Amino acid sequence: MKLSKALSGLLLLAVLQGASASTPCLAEWYDSDRSCLERARTLFGTGQFDEAQKSLDKGISLNPRNAELFYMRGVLYSTLKRFDLALQDMDQALALNPNSANYYIARGTLYSNMTKYDLAIKDFDQALRYEPRNDSARINKEYCETELQKLAASAAGTKISSAPNLGVAVSTAVPIPVPKAPKEKHTKRGGADVGTVSNESAELQRLTKELEAKQKQKDQESQLAAKLEAERKEKEELLRKLAEIKVASRTADKKAEEEAKPEDKPVKDKWALIIGISKFKNESLNLKYPSKDAKDFYEYLISDGKFQKDHVKMLLDEQATRGNILSELGDRWLPRMAAPDDLVLIYFSSHGSSSDMDVGGVNYLLAHDSEPDQLFASGLAMQDLTRVIKGRVHSDRVVLILDACHSGAAEPESKGLVRVKNVDAEAIAQGTGQMVISSSTPSQVSWESKEVPNSVFTRYLIDGLKSKNGKATLGEAFNFMKDKVQNEVLRARGVLQTPVMKSKWQGSDLIISAPPIEPRVGL
Incomplete structure (x- = not known):
């Protein structure tokens, strides 16, 4: 009886070896497959089998690739004598981790308890392939071989003696029945009781095996402690290396960023494409001032802006068809003229549509021949537009100015078709890698002035560029224009219009009026 209790304690050791009393296994401080496994081990050790099964089921649902969860549930089912379910889980554990000697020993022991000794022997052989010195696998294999011989002898009508060194699988929680030793015959010899001597010898053997089992348990505990310590040191080393990698990565990123910063290069030449559309083929779309805004911006560029006349191309009204605009942008003019160190400025004043007007969710600018119901x-x-600018205009410095609202209502003095969204300057700047100035935020309307025949945006942008005796940077001109636009629209309309500037280039701020250092002849 004492041996049986000692063996039962040993049988639980491998299953519960990670669940010490100080481990907060029962506290569901977070749900993970590992915490569910530790909690199940503790519950199993205290006999709470139903709760242990629930924890294992939950762990498997969180991570069906954790072999240890299936192994532990197989042990639980085996304890409950539900061998068919136990066998399914042991099979799954081995499918996930086919190199575990413990899993083969556990399934072999299960087969042994089901008297499937031939299958058990195969599993113990597999375990010995991975761990040739595993006593548990060796002892249980010998036991199964003996039982097979007994069955064969019984079928043949002969008798076979029990194996001399039978044992149990101390590395799993699935018990193997210990066969009873054959009874000794008591004989008297010279007054001495031979049976008594034999019983004393058997007791000595039992005590010896018990001591060996305890020593083996201590050895296993020492090995486990050494393994845990090695894993701890390995983890510390990995964390140290990871920290070194992060530091090296930050250093490399910083160096790459510094190397990637462009030098402040002077503008060799300057080119501009100006588009303004007040009159549309569909007359219901006509606006008041876009073509005048475009002319005024053109006049600023060739005078105060120091652009050569043959370096500025203007498309107004009937000239600004979809085909002409795309051709000048991506084919016959800008791609042939603009060089990498030049400045390219594109100004567009017209209607715009929100993405909600197109089934594909695309924003559109309207050319002279555009139709609202056929935007695609x-x-x-x-x-x-952004693809053409990025792929076909060779300049490193492109400024895109959009006085075309994607949210304009159908009011006569606002631009746009529906009150939904304006152009997103951030998205376009990301797409082109350059600078985008938009007349309002994505949720606002761009207004035409009640005081002068211009849009509020274009009027104050030109005034801002002319400030500081024409030497204002583009950033300074934008800030000047932004304040003026907000004040006038709020005073005249009672609503907000907030211009937006997004830049994706680095280096000094741009001065539009700076003269080019190497002007070339235009077309």
Whole structure:
């Protein structure tokens, strides 16, 4: 009886070896497959099998690739004598981790308890392949071989003696029945009781095995402690290396960023494409001032802006068809003229549409021949515009100025088709890698002035560029214009219009009026 209790304690050791009393296994401080496993081990050790099964089921649902969860649930089912379910879980554990000697020993022991000794022997052989010195696998294999011989002898009508060194699988929680030793015959010899001597010898053997088992348990505990210490040191080393890698990565990123910063290069030449559309083929779309805004901006560029006349191309009203605009941008003019160190400025004043007006969710600018109900076929998709600028205009410095509201209501003095969203300057700047100035935020309307025949945005942008005796940077001109636009629209309309500037280039701020250092002849 004492041996049986000692063996039962040993049988639980491998299953519960990670669940010490100080481990907060029962506290569900976070749900993970590992915490569920530790909690199940503790519950199993205290006999709370139903709760242990629930914890294992939850762990498997969180991570069905954790072999240890299936192994532990197989042990639990085996304890409850539900061998069919136990066998399914042991099979799954081995499918996930086919190199575990413990898993083969556990399944072999299960087969042994089911008297499937031939299958058990195969599993113990597999375990010995991975751990040739595993006593548990060796002892249980010998036991199963003996039992097979007994069955064969019984079938043949002969008798076979029990194996001399039978044992139990101390590395799993699935018990193997210990066969009873054959009874000794008591004989008297010279007055001495031979049976008594034999019993004393058997007791000595039992005590010896018990001591060996305890020593083996201590050895296993020492090995486990050494393994845990090695894992702790390995983890510390990995964390140290990870910290070194992060430091090296930050250093490399900083160095790459510094190397990638462009030098402040002077502008070799300057080019501009100006587009303004007040009159549309569909007359219901007509606006008041876009063509005048475009002319005024053109006059600023060739005078105060120091652009050569043959370096500025203007498309107004009937000239500003979709085909002409795309051709000048991506084919016959800008791609042939603009060089990497030049400045390219594109100004567009017209209607715009929100993405809600297109089934594909695309923003459009309207050319002279665009139709609101056929935007895909006739409009200028913002995505196409950014793609053309990025892929076909060779300059490193492109300024895109959009006085075309994607949210303008159908009011006569606002631009746009529906009150939804304006152009997103941030998204376009990301797409082109350059600078974008938009007349309002994505949720606002761009207004035409009640005081002068211009849009509020274009009027104050020109005034801002002319400030500081024409030497204002683009950032300074934008800030001047932004304040003026907000004040006038709020005073005249009672609503907000907030211009937006987004830049994705680095280096000094741009001065539009700076003269080019190497001007070339235009077309």
